[in-house]
Amino acid sequence: MASAAEQLAANLNLGVFAKATELKKRIWFTLAALVVYRLGTWIPVPGVDPHVLAEIFTRSGGGILGMFDMFAGGALSRMTIFALNIMPYISASIIMQLMTTVVPNLEALKKEGEQGRKKINQYTRYATVVIAAVQAYGIAVGLEGMTGRSGAAVFDPGMFFRFTSVVTLVGGTMFLMWLGEQITARGVGNGTSLIIFAGIVANLPHAMASTLELGRTGALSAVLIVFLLIMAVGIVALIVFVERAQRRIIVQYPKRQQGNKMYGGEASHLPLKLNTSGVIPPIFASSILLMPITAAGFIAGRGPEWLSTMTALLGRGQPLYLALYLSLIVFFAFFYTAVVFNPVDTADNLKKYGGFIPGIRPGKNTADYLDYVLTRLTVIGAAYLAGLSVLPEILISRFSVPFYFGGTSLLIVVTVTMDTVAQIQSHLLAHQYEGLIKKAKLRGKRS
Numbered sequence: 001m002a003s004a005a006e007q008l009a010a011n012l013n014l015g016v017f018a019k020a021t022e023l024k025k026r027i028w029f030t031l032a033a034l035v036v037y038r039l040g041t042w043i044p045v046p047g048v049d050p051h052v053l054a055e056i057f058t059r060s061g062g063g064i065l066g067m068f069d070m071f072a073g074g075a076l077s078r079m080t081i082f083a084l085n086i087m088p089y090i091s092a093s094i095i096m097q098l099m100t101t102v103v104p105n106l107e108a109l110k111k112e113g114e115q116g117r118k119k120i121n122q123y124t125r126y127a128t129v130v131i132a133a134v135q136a137y138g139i140a141v142g143l144e145g146m147t148g149r150s151g152a153a154v155f156d157p158g159m160f161f162r163f164t165s166v167v168t169l170v171g172g173t174m175f176l177m178w179l180g181e182q183i184t185a186r187g188v189g190n191g192t193s194l195i196i197f198a199g200i201v202a203n204l205p206h207a208m209a210s211t212l213e214l215g216r217t218g219a220l221s222a223v224l225i226v227f228l229l230i231m232a233v234g235i236v237a238l239i240v241f242v243e244r245a246q247r248r249i250i251v252q253y254p255k256r257q258q259g260n261k262m263y264g265g266e267a268s269h270l271p272l273k274l275n276t277s278g279v280i281p282p283i284f285a286s287s288i289l290l291m292p293i294t295a296a297g298f299i300a301g302r303g304p305e306w307l308s309t310m311t312a313l314l315g316r317g318q319p320l321y322l323a324l325y326l327s328l329i330v331f332f333a334f335f336y337t338a339v340v341f342n343p344v345d346t347a348d349n350l351k352k353y354g355g356f357i358p359g360i361r362p363g364k365n366t367a368d369y370l371d372y373v374l375t376r377l378t379v380i381g382a383a384y385l386a387g388l389s390v391l392p393e394i395l396i397s398r399f400s401v402p403f404y405f406g407g408t409s410l411l412i413v414v415t416v417t418m419d420t421v422a423q424i425q426s427h428l429l430a431h432q433y434e435g436l437i438k439k440a441k442l443r444g445k446r447s
Contacts, residue, residue, distance in 0.1 A: 022427075027424075040175075041072070041082050045169065046106045052153045055076070064155050070200060073200070082172045085173070088128050195199075243414070247271075249357060272370075277337050299386075333378060343367045351363055379399050388408060
């Protein structure tokens with residue numbers, strides 16, 4: 001008995017050793033890709049004066065621009081080749097997901113499996129190029145109209161500067177899109193989420209230093225700084241609790257007889273997360289709200305007065321901005337949940353394999369019940385996301401606290417960390433099972 005236990009432990013150790021080798025390669029690849037991304041956030045766009053830009057951004061970098069710069073890891077305020085970050089790709093993904101629910105041809109393409117998914121991904125890439133080009137041109141025109149105390153932000157404005165800026169920024173976005181896909185395929189975790197995660201984490205030390213500097217100069221009291229740190233810890237605990245929270249619906253499978261043996265009859269459960277949409281709604285909402293800022297770059301103070309007024313109303317802590325931001329978060333919370341989980345398909349699959357929810361008839365009644373439960377969960381999840389997202393706006397508008405201590409940034413950091421750790425654990429578990437299966441096969445051959 002003891003020898004069998006020792007042999008099993010030895011097998012597990014061999015499995016751990018074998019799996020660690022592949023996992024190390026994946027982790028090192030992910031880290032190397034993120035280092036490449038961080039290096040790119042310091043390569044400036046040609047023809048832009050970084051000192052004038054830093055002065056202008058410090059004076060008017062709040063609101064959605066400040067949040068977008070947080071997602072970009074500071075690349076926007078430095079106007080580097082990754083200034084647009086991965087946001088155009090996210091915007092294109094939003095458009096394609098909306099189109100697949102509206103356009104019959106795209107909906108049919110989505111149901112074709114892997115081949116249809118590849119075709120939709122190709123359309124998403126084309127849309128990314130178009131959106132990135134429009135945003136890059138708007139940024140280029142906006143930069144030409146910016147001036148600081150030491151001069152203009154652009155050394156030599158004109159069509160050549162606009163052309164080079166568009167090519168540089170679009171190229172940077174497409175490279176990040178490719179890099180994210182490589183991380184997803186050859187590394188650990190979701191590449192797009194990890195790129196945003198890396199940008200936020202890289203600027204956390206600077207945000208901490210800025211907060212302490214505000215405390216040293218008296219702009220923030222020591223009590224408020226301590227309160228912010230305690231609040232950040234509390235928000236992290238809340239995020240972990242909510243992201244792990246589930247509603248488990250009991251599913252019963254009937255007994256069936258095959259020959260002289262009886263199978264089935266066991267009870268399982270269907271887990272429904274409290275926040276099914278995850279971190280997607282705040283990111284989608286921020287990406288959508290960036291469009292008015294791009295329009296403001298086109299006009300650069302030369303357009304109609306109503307558009308300038310609308311841009312001003314979308315500033316930091318403004319009621320219109322908060323209302324639109326919260327509305328978009330709630331909308332995308334429900335929309336993305338509907339995309340991820342389809343009650344009708346789930347009910348059909350349960351009926352197909354003989355499963356049923358106790359007290360609920362299979363088929364349409366089961367689908368209605370799942371939709372009812374999921375709607376109630378999504379209401380709580382949307383309120384949770386909205387509360388976390390509006391928190392940084394209140395802190396910034398009243399206390400000039402950096403974005404990085406807000407709920408949105410902490411939500412992204414904690415959620416991406418949890419997902420990445422879960423993927424690492426799944427890799428370890430899969431390799432462990434593979435090691436045991438190989439050992440079992442070797443034993444069978446010897447015997």
